[in-house]
Amino acid sequence: MQLVPTSEQDELRSAVRALLDKQAPRAVRATVDDGAGYDRDLWRRLGTELGVLGLAVPEELGGAGAGHVERAILAEELGRALLPSPFLGSAVLATDLLVGLDDRSGLLGALGSGERMAAVAGVLGPAGDVSVSGGGLRGSAGPVVDATDADDLLVVVDGVVHHLDATGPGVVRTPLRSLDPTRRHARVDLDGAAATRLGSLDSDALQRVRDLATVAIAAEQTGVMGAAVDRTVAYVSDRVQFGRVIGSYQAVKHGCADMYASTEQAVSAVRAAAWAADHDPDALPLPAAVARVFVGPAAFAVTNSMVQYHGGIGYTWEHDAHLFYKRAKSDELLSGPPGAARARLAELMKV
Structure with missing residues (x-):
């Protein structure tokens, strides 16, 4: 077991820290004091300039092909900076679900570049009462981490992963006040929202x-x-x-x-x-x-x-x-x- 970071991992940490030291304080206070959403430009820079949002995604699926050790370094630096970001919802939960499904729809690439943000319901936290009815999804889930700013929602119902447009008809997101003002949560209500079945996981x-x-x-x-x-x-x-x-x-x-x-x-x-x-x-x-x-x-x-x-x-x-x-x-x-x-x-x- 190798617990001491390699020189490449130290370089990764230094690059992420250099960017966050300059940009994160403004993003933190914009969210805390003004109630602003996540800084999409900064999130895209992490994805495009540094290429760190797909560290744990295999190369054949369009990722960096690094690993979870490298993603843990990114997580540590994001925590150090208290950056308000969709890291957990988009770069962790949604990404790992899609990797588990061997998804090749292109969504992994969009999440890895930071062009789109995703949230996941039905895996972490309360399961909610979402069900498939009449060809769409109905019910509610919450609190769903990072759902407030998400472009895409992945909803897991009985092991089946459904993908839907977070801004589409039949989807209502209600921001929730939480203890931590730097991480955003929302209640998600679905009323016949059209969804695409991506696959199932045991x-x-x-x-x-x-x-x-x-x-x-x-x-x-x-x-x-x-x-x-x-x-x-x-x-x-x-x-x-x-x-x-x-x-x-x-x-x-x-x-x-x-x-x-x-x-x-x-x-x-x-x-x-x-x-x-x-x-x-x-x-x-x-x-x-x-x-x-x-x-x-x-x-x-x-x-x-x-x-x-x-x-x-x-x-x-x-x-x-x-x-x-x-x-x-x-x-x-x-x-x-x-x-x-x-x-x-x-x-x-x-x-």
Whole structure:
């Protein structure tokens, strides 16, 4: 198992970070303060200039043919920047469903270039009550991550994947307010919406899509943790209280050391799971479950410490500390309640 990034993977990280450091702060505040949708131009740049939206897509399907380790690096950098984007819905869930179906309709290419955004209902989160009726789809699902800005919807009903135009007749999307203002959700109501059947996946294939999403979410959380550590250390190294830098106090030193240690452990868990996704797919469920169970609470604890060590400014709307805190908690709950995650891990370990 190779857990240390290669030089090519380090270059990938540097390229993504360079772009996001320049563009992400504006995109974050546009979404948080003004309620703007995802920055489509920036999303297209990630797809065309850097070519990173199809990292886990095989070359024969029009992707980069890299792997889930590389996609985890992208997820980590997106989390570090808190970029509001359709990464989870479009570049993870929809992409993995289409790869699982060996889809050659051209939609994978459009998602990989960033020209189109997709969302998925019926795989992650509540299943809803969507059914096939009269040649169309009827019912509702929600909250559906990234559905607010999606061009395409993939709806899974009894293992069958249906594709429909998110802006077409019979589709109503209602934006939902959530804890994390940098990630958009919507309720999707379908009333006879015309859909194209793309194929079907068995329960094992659908579980693999969930496991891969779990790895991507955990990778994003490690990026959130890393940024929280960096920003907190920078702040406590500069803030003076009672005539001395607060980072010189032992309690603060130890707290920052705990934040760093948790982050390093989380990174190891994610890299092990991402490596398994690429090199030992049959073994993926266990490391994916470990990453989910460990990284979620760890990310929330680290971002909570970030808010605390920033003192009064950490509680203000203008400072970004609360955004990291909210992203960490919402990510922890994206795949369902923590108790269910621990129960799945116990089952996989046969405890």
